[in-house]
Amino acid sequence: MVSIVRSVITPTPADLTRAQEVVSRSLAPTPLLPPGPGSNLHLKAESLQPIGSFKVRGGLAAVDAVPADRPVITASAGNHALGVAYAATLLGRRAIVVTAENASVAKMEAIRRFPVEHIQVGTSFDDAEAYALDRAADGATYVSAYNDPHVIAGQATIGRELEQQMTGAYTVVCGVGGGGLAAGLGLWAAQRDDVRIVGVETAASTAVSAAVAAGHQVDVQIGPSIADGMAGNIEPGSLTIELIRDYVDQLLTVTENEIRAAIRYLAIERGIVAEGAGAAAAAAVLTGKVHGPAVAIVSGRNITAHLLGEILRG
Numbered sequence: 269m270v271s272i273v274r275s276v277i278t279p280t281p282a283d284l285t286r287a288q289e290v291v292s293r294s295l296a297p298t299p300l301l302p303p304g305p306g307s308n309l310h311l312k313a314e315s316l317q318p319i320g321s322f323k324v325r326g327g328l329a330a331v332d333a334v335p336a337d338r339p340v341i342t343a344s345a346g347n348h349a350l351g352v353a354y355a356a357t358l359l360g361r362r363a364i365v366v367t368a369e370n371a372s373v374a375k376m377e378a379i380r381r382f383p384v385e386h387i388q389v390g391t392s393f394d395d396a397e398a399y400a401l402d403r404a405a406d407g408a409t410y411v412s413a414y415n416d417p418h419v420i421a422g423q424a425t426i427g428r429e430l431e432q433q434m435t436g437a438y439t440v441v442c443g444v445g446g447g448g449l450a451a452g453l454g455l456w457a458a459q460r461d462d463v464r465i466v467g468v469e470t471a472a473s474t475a476v477s478a479a480v481a482a483g484h485q486v487d488v489q490i491g492p493s494i495a496d497g498m499a500g501n502i503e504p505g506s507l508t509i510e511l512i513r514d515y516v517d518q519l520l521t522v523t524e525n526e527i528r529a530a531i532r533y534l535a536i537e538r539g540i541v542a543e544g545a546g547a548a549a550a551a552a553v554l555t556g557k558v559h560g561p562a563v564a565i566v567s568g569r570n571i572t573a574h575l576l577g578e579i580l581r582g
Contacts, residue, residue, distance in 0.1 A: 273505040274401075279417040279424070279455060287329035287421035288428050294328055294358060298426075300433040300563065304537060308561045309553050310434070311538065312426065315546055315569035319350040319378065321497075322426065322567045323413070326448060327351025329422030330411045331361055339364060341408040343400035345393050345445070345497045346375025347545075347568050348413035353382035364408060366400040368392050372496055372543075374572045392490070393500035414446025415506040423449045427456030427463075430563060437462040438561040443548040444469045444519065445498035447476045447508030449567065454515025464517045468552045470544075471521040473499040479509045480519065494527055494575075497545030497568060520558075522551040530554055531579050534566065543571040 279287075295318070301311040314322035323344075331352060334340050339362040342352045349365035356363035363384040367376065370391050379386050389399040404410035412419060426449075430440065440457065442449045444467040457463040469477055472491035479485045485504045493499045502508070512519070522530075527544050530551035534540040542550070549564035 274415070274503065276415050276507045277417055278507060278511070279421040283417055283421040284424050284455065287325075287418065288425050290329050290332045291325050291422060291425045295324065297429045297432070300430070301538065309550065310561070310563045311540065311550065312430065312563050312565045313540060314426070315540060315542055315566045319347070319354050320569040321347035321350060322423065322449065322565065323347040323351035324354050325351070325425050326416070326419035326422035327355040328358070330416055330418040331355035331359055331363070333418045334361070334409045334411070336361065339408040340411050341400050341404050342366065342411045342413065343393065343397040344413050345500065346372045346379070347497050347570060349379055350375065350570075352411060353379055353384045356384055357382050364403065366396045366403070368396050372570065372572070374570045378570065397503070412446070412503065414448030414451070414508050415503050416448070417507070420448050420452045420455070420507070420511070423452030424456045426565065427453050434563060436561065438563055439464040439466055439558055440563045440565065441466045441468060441549040441552055441558055442565040443495070443498050443545045443567050444476050445473070445500065445545065446502050446506065447512050449565070450516050451508045451511035454511055458515050465515065466518045466520065466552065466558055467512060467516050468548045469519065469521050470495040470498050470527065470548060471523050474521060475501045476508065476512060477519045477521070479506070480513045485509065493544065494524055495544035495548055497543065498548060520552060522548055522555065522557070526551040526555050528579050531576070532582070535576070535580060540566055541569045541571065541576065542566050543568045
């Protein structure tokens, strides 16, 4: 686990505006799918992003903020690495992405399609993060998957799109791994009195809720999870702890079985492919843990065909 405490500043309103400008130049708004019969569940289909994940938003905002002659390095469970790789390729920058040796096969195959340096280290996100932070000392700019002001600002652009897609009071529900998405949405919603933000962790990995409860980062045991994109401990002093404490209305957990059921629902009832982390927000709504009109962020689709088939067969 990383022991260095980095100094990371809170995104400013100007950062959020700049991120919106960067993201809107490169990406079309993702659709908001209306509820099915008898349902209040809207689906924000971030799974339709060009890399299959919302992480492309933070990747674009962060890479664009780094001087053009300086390489970037990141650690990721997969989707953030894809976001940085996409952004670096689009913007003509050099990027190094670090993942665990046992990371998702689907995500690793996707990363290899980009002209970036890809390094696999260790058997967990924690291992990859420690390596990337150490390597950054050689002159690259480290772009955290969650503990970075520009990444957080990039994820907040989802809220800017929802302003044009939703009316009335509603709750935005999102998955929480390191907390970058929840922090960004919380900052956006802080300027509105008609939106609540609910963050959803997998019960197998509760690093953020443990840190919020303790008031600082604490190591927690990480269990196996189908939601690999949400599994892992977080940096000491991570900015997301404070932002989620101050701006996110509720944190809750979902089980592995609830996530699997949500993946089946999204595929069979709504025609949407979602990976484990991508289905966690919908799982919280489908199990009645969130009430009233809700927007679930379907945050990613990068799941292997084998695993998806296994889940659909029940």
